[in-house]
Amino acid sequence: MNNAIIVMKKELARVFLDKKLIFSLFILPAVLMFGIYSIMGSMIGRFSSDIMEHISKVYILNAPEDFKEKAENKGYFDIADVTVLPSDTSAETITTVKDDILNGDAELLVEFDKDFINTASSYKNEGDAIPNVTIYYNTSGNYSNAARNNFVNLILDDYKNTILSGRFGGNLEVLNAFNVKNEVIVNEDKANGEFLGMLVPYLIVMLLFSSAMGLCVDAIAGEKERGTLASLLLSPIKRSELVFGKLTALSILSTLSAIVYSVSLILAMPLMGSSGTMSELNMNVHFSAFQIISLLIIMVALVYMYVGIISVISVLCKNTKEASTYISPLYILIIVAGMLTMFQGGVEKSDLLFAIPVYGTALSIQNIMTNELTALQLAFSAGGTILAGVVITFAIAKAFKSERIMFNA
Numbered sequence: 001m002n003n004a005i006i007v008m009k010k011e012l013a014r015v016f017l018d019k020k021l022i023f024s025l026f027i028l029p030a031v032l033m034f035g036i037y038s039i040m041g042s043m044i045g046r047f048s049s050d051i052m053e054h055i056s057k058v059y060i061l062n063a064p065e066d067f068k069e070k071a072e073n074k075g076y077f078d079i080a081d082v083t084v085l086p087s088d089t090s091a092e093t094i095t096t097v098k099d100d101i102l103n104g105d106a107e108l109l110v111e112f113d114k115d116f117i118n119t120a121s122s123y124k125n126e127g128d129a130i131p132n133v134t135i136y137y138n139t140s141g142n143y144s145n146a147a148r149n150n151f152v153n154l155i156l157d158d159y160k161n162t163i164l165s166g167r168f169g170g171n172l173e174v175l176n177a178f179n180v181k182n183e184v185i186v187n188e189d190k191a192n193g194e195f196l197g198m199l200v201p202y203l204i205v206m207l208l209f210s211s212a213m214g215l216c217v218d219a220i221a222g223e224k225e226r227g228t229l230a231s232l233l234l235s236p237i238k239r240s241e242l243v244f245g246k247l248t249a250l251s252i253l254s255t256l257s258a259i260v261y262s263v264s265l266i267l268a269m270p271l272m273g274s275s276g277t278m279s280e281l282n283m284n285v286h287f288s289a290f291q292i293i294s295l296l297i298i299m300v301a302l303v304y305m306y307v308g309i310i311s312v313i314s315v316l317c318k319n320t321k322e323a324s325t326y327i328s329p330l331y332i333l334i335i336v337a338g339m340l341t342m343f344q345g346g347v348e349k350s351d352l353l354f355a356i357p358v359y360g361t362a363l364s365i366q367n368i369m370t371n372e373l374t375a376l377q378l379a380f381s382a383g384g385t386i387l388a389g390v391v392i393t394f395a396i397a398k399a400f401k402s403e404r405i406m407f408n409a
Helices: 002-016 019-053 067-073 091-103 116-121 142-167 188-226 228-234 239-273 289-316 320-339 351-355 359-369 375-400
Strands: 056-061 080-085 108-112 133-136
Touching: 002 019, 002 239, 019 142, 019 188, 019 239, 056 091, 056 142, 067 080, 067 142, 080 091, 080 142, 091 108, 091 133, 108 142, 116 142, 133 142, 188 228, 188 239, 188 289, 188 320, 188 359, 228 239, 239 289, 239 375, 289 320, 289 359, 289 375, 320 359, 351 359, 351 375, 359 375
Parallel strands: 056 080, 056 108
Antiparallel strands: 108 133
16 A cells, blocks of 8 residues: 555656646636636627627618607617618519628618508407518528517507507506516525536536546556556556556546636636626526535546546557547547536436436536535435446556556567
8 A cells, every 4th residue: 555655646746746737737727717708708798789789770661650750769760770761662672672681781671561550540340451560680690680679679569559559548558457476486596506507517527537638648658658657567566556546646636627627617607697698697606515515526536437437548558649549539428428418407317317427427516506416316426436437447457467458568
């Protein structure tokens, strides 16, 4: 055991005495997280502001006589460049306007039926004519969608209320059968954690693997390639102690790096929600002691398994290039497993699913974000992951005893 501790200290010293590794493992992740989410928040804010400040190009065909008055009263001309087309506008001109909307050179074409106001006001009995308002807009264009919503909210809703008020003698309450009162009953921590519960599990399982991958490949495949591992194998150290020492050190380093990633992620994510269309999202979650401890247990267990998986692949390969080639498809599988939970919030899941490595871990992290993780689910998740890690550790120890594998014979 003393030899294993010596190996572990050697691996830890190799990293903590290297300023470049310290920067890449513990400082760069935090800088990246805050930088990425700050940029995303800024871009979202600019995107939202750009839509709100954009002056839409709108064409009105067969505009009612009082359209200009209503548009001025509602301040519509401040947000739209309106062109009123005469009723005898040619079909070619209409087609050109539609093409402009399709190409993004215009946002909206609104066609009122001829004699719109009189037709709507003269409605008396069932079967009488009801005029149409046809709105042409581009659903794939953000400006066009915004222009459509602004026109409906500012102009058409006002027309509807005016016409209905005339029909019912100014008493629109006759159209209101009842009022609906909403009394919100919500668990704020769960509500606040739902958005995080969609993104954080995927990001954590991916980032944990990423942080472990660089360390483990260099510590094993890299040392095989440089020949330093062969020297260790020839020293009077039991190979099981060598395996235990290396895996323990790598797990500690990967866990520390993962904690930096995760904490930075949670702290930086509100920067994305503080601007633009996402400002209404509350991305701040208050964690209980059980949630914090559960997250730490799950992360340590997952890191241990990741270190084992990457190490066993590195042991079987001759150099870092070969190891990276075989690990890349596995990385994709890890990403997919994490993504499976992104849109499963609120779906009832069997506790046994939490025992599935990676997928079960992502489920557990999701439930931690919404404060729904049970002790049984935590036990299944951590137990299943640790069991997989133990099996892989035995496979590594067996591989270390093979001269053919370790010396690339």
